[in-house]
Amino acid sequence: MHILFVDVDGTLIDSFPGIRASYLHTLDQLQWPTPSEDVIAAIPGPPMEDSMRALGMSPEQAREALGVYLKHYGEVGYAMSTPYPGMHEFLRTFSDAGFLLCTATSKGEQFARQALEMHGYLEFFDFIGAAEEDGTRRSKAAVIAHVLDTMQLRDQTHSILMIGDRIHDIEGAGQFGIDTVVVDWGYGTEEERNLARFRAHDAIELESIVHEWSAHRRTQQ
Incomplete structure (x- = not known):
């Protein structure tokens, strides 16, 4: 077999358009600085919580960010894939x-x-x-x-x-x-x-x- x-x-x-949109929405909601496009381009692949930690967030902040991200992705981001x-x-x-x-x-x-x-x-x-x-x-x-x-x-x-x-x-x-x-x-x-x-x-x-x-x-x- x-x-x-x-x-x-x-x-x-x-799925990048939706991931990007939900990622940027999360940073905006948490009033976190937006990174460069090179950083944003690398977010598909690793766990999103790790990507948030890579921005300098504490474990607690990253967990909060993940919750915001998942809510937005589940409502909006997922439908932006092709x-x-x-x-x-x-x-x-x-x-x-x-x-x-x-x-x-x-x-x-x-x-x-x-x-x-x-x-x-x-x-x-x-x-x-x-x-x-x-x-x-x-x-x-x-x-x-x-x-x-x-x-x-x-x-x-x-x-x-x-x-x-x-x-x-x-x-x-x-x-x-x-x-x-x-x-x-x-x-x-x-x-x-x-x-x-x-x-x-x-x-x-x-x-x-x-x-x-x-x-x-x-x-x-």
Whole structure:
């Protein structure tokens, strides 16, 4: 069995407009200085509470900021996302081919399901692996561990390929010996993308990489 772990923000959907709007709304509500656009561009990927702490907020301030952010994102921001070209067809191809498909996203589960359903992706996934907005499962590594344990895949990591766009995907998967294919259309920097084993410029190339990877795995079994 071949298994794909798939990131959501920056991989399946362009959620940055909504994330940015909710982030800026939060800073405005808390009367916190607005950082540079370079800082704002890096917020998709890591847990939002970590992004708030990176601005110099105390743990208590960051928790308050997270609450403001989640409320605004749940009411406004989530609807500002759009699907990336070709990813619906990509998921259908490998779902039909019998691959096990799981998300591994730092998005909270409610927002992840909401986004996947809104863009017609939900039907392709066997399991929705997501972060806890109000719990200990926040990092990408923690989300991946959750998927591995829930789906009883700890002894099958050699058959898993992570698909994502940021350093958090690459490093999180790497903790379990899982290779990553990084997509160019997401939010990662050139430096981050160069750390992945595989790199796809568009959905067609991504499909080709997954086919080649799975064929190589079959020869090793």
